[in-house]
Amino acid sequence: MEVFLQTLANGVMASLTLALIAIGLCLIFGILSIINFAHGEFYMLGGFGVWWFLEAHPIFAGMPALVGYIIAILISMVVVAVIGMIVEKWIFRPVREPHETVMIVSLGVMLFLQAAALVAFGPVDKSVSSPFAGLVQLGTVSFSNERLAAIIGCIIFIAILYVIIDRTRMGKAMRAVAMDSEAAEVQGIKTGMIFSVAMGVSCAIAAAGGALVGPIYYINPYMAVEPIMKAFAAVILGGLGSLPGAVAGAFIIGLTETFVSTYVGAHFALIVVFLIMIGVLIVKPTGLFGHEE
């Protein structure tokens, strides 16, 4: 039972991080119609961002640890968002048709960012000392404050994103562009700006994911390879283009993966995730929340 609860808690954390990546993928697919293979690299850069500000160049060392940590996360998000917007505007947008071309271009961006991180930061795993020391004791299950903080952080970012997309004018414009970009343009929505905003927001939340969870595991140039694969699985499971679907998919994938790795074996987990993905495509190709186009 203890193992079960422990695994459940870890599974929830893994699912929430996955959700941060999957939502961004989904947003980019919905609005820009791009399968962005480079998306995981923004998660990786977010992890390196906090490492840079907290370990490599501790410029916030004078401040209380928590404040410094939050500022580091926010700055990383902004920097990564800007990188993402540059990539979208100058690299993706000129080659949007046909869709295979932009997919290959995004692979190129992925390779470049990975290799650039390798050259800049080296292959050695980086760790960040978390400002949240200690454990929470819930009955017989102990859970580190660090992980609890990551869970809360992920929930906050998902909530903010929900409010932006569901409640603001900008969010409304984004949904309009996702539905029909030409019709949206006719209504006076500047699609180019919406593309930039969507890419910026997606990259920022991916970076937030990396910044929150990176320190718990490890930070290295290849840290996004597995999460991005699982995030793709989550997006397919939920239905390409559906944001609630992406979150639900992230939970199904995250929990399955954590439980299978704990009870069966780590190598097996990814295979199971893959089989689920294939299974869903056979039974319901549009995913759990998707609809026919």
Added chain:
Amino acid sequence: MKNNSTTKKVIIAIVGLAAILLPVFSSDPYILHIAIAILIWSMLALGIRIVLVSGHLNIAQASFMGFGAYASGALAMKLGWSFWICLPLAGVIAAILAIIVGLPTLRIKGAYFVIITLGLSEVSRRIWMMWDSLFGGPQGLLGIPPPDAIKLGGLAIMFNSKVHYFYLAFVLFVITVFVMWRFEKSRTGLLLKSFPKADMLAESSGVYIMKYKVAAFALGAFFAGLAGSFWAHYFTYCSPWDFTLMASFYMLMYVVMGGTGSIAGPIVGSAVMLTLDELLRPFKEYMPMILGVILILVLRFMPGGIISIPGLIRDAVMRKE
């Protein structure tokens, strides 16, 4: 027009002859090894291209190569089967796998297929790592036997020198090119090319597009399986680290660099890029970065690839005159 096709034939004949005679000019094992790599990587790149022309992106080509290599290696080592049986079987196994993966995913447009192939490239590596008894785990299969000698009258090909492997690779390469060429010229091939442009139209005119897409994917995987089998017996060794996503990216880059418009594209791409790769060996660690930039720049500014350069020059000259 006729003139053009004659030129083409002459070029093919000259290049083919040069290739056949290569071992006569140079018995340097290093040169022969690169030549073998070019031939084998062209087979793999051609397999990616045939799927790409139907509007789908396969980024698990290295996995199919790996399944061919492992199937062939395991059959030869565990059951003692001859290479000449393992080779075609490796291709068939890779093709069956492609059909299993392709059937549920090629039904739907674009995105799903590429994501599934991305997943496959990682999952296949896990399978080889996990399955110690059959695939040797992380260290892979060691001591795969070389192909059995062929006796043709008095001539015996023992496969004890790179020259013999070169000719075997050359034969496999020629078969691949011939089959790809026939496939593309056939009704199926012409239909395939229409799919990216008029998927719905083809479907509504009664063409069952799934069948053709899966056929193309399976064909590409078949030759990847052959290439893998050859590679395993040539190196007498294969490991999970030989058939990674990165290897698939390289193959994809050869296709994009050479140009997707014709069969010659991936071959030229493989030849140029593998040679370049050897020349740039001192900068090995920067290769993925260079590769990424090349992919982005070529698709943006020269979508026709290297093969389109003569045409571009001709156009430029014409415009000046």
